[in-house]
Amino acid sequence: MFDNTNPYTLKEIDDGEKKIYIAVFKNGNGDTVETDIDQKVAVALFRTFVRKERNLRRYDERHIEYIDITENEIQERHSSEEESIEETICQKEEKENIYKAIDKLSKVQRRRLILYYFECYTLDEIASIEGCSARAIKYSIDCAKKNLKKFLK
Secondary structure, three states, rough: OOOOOOEEEEEEOOOOEEEEEEEEEOOOOOOEEEEEOOHHHHHHHHHHHHHHHHHHHHHHHHHHHHHHOHHHHHHHHHHHOOOOOHHHHHHHHHHHHHHHHHHHHHHHHHHHHHHHOOOOOOOOHHHHHHOOOHHHHHHHHHHHHHHHHHOOO
C-alpha cells in the first residue's frame, strides 16, 4: 500500500463484520512488530506517506534540471550579484511578520490555512478530516487570507 519511503507496511484483514488494519514495522532492536490500528490512523499514515512521496518526487523534479546545466550557465550564476545584507534582513523581517500574522488567526483558520498551503492537502481532504464541506473550508481559507492582509498592513 505504501511506497519504499515509509517504514511501515499496512495489512488489511476483512473478517466479515469489519475490516481490521495492522501496521507492521521494525522496532529499535530490529524485531518485526505488528499492531492493530484504527482506520483513521491507517488513512492518516497513508496520506502522510503519499504526501512525502509526492514531495520527494517534486524535489527530484526541481533538481533534475540542474544536471542539464552547461558550464557557461554555471559561470553566469556564480558571476551574478549576491543578495545584499539589507535584502536578506528585509526578507527575514517579512517572514517573521507573516508568521506573527498567522499566529493571530483563529485556531480553525490557522489549521486550515496550514493544511492547505503548507501541508498540500486539497480542500476535499481537509473537509473529510474536519467533517464539513469543501465550500466551508474554501470560505474559511479565504477569510484567513483577508485577515492576513489586514494584519500585514
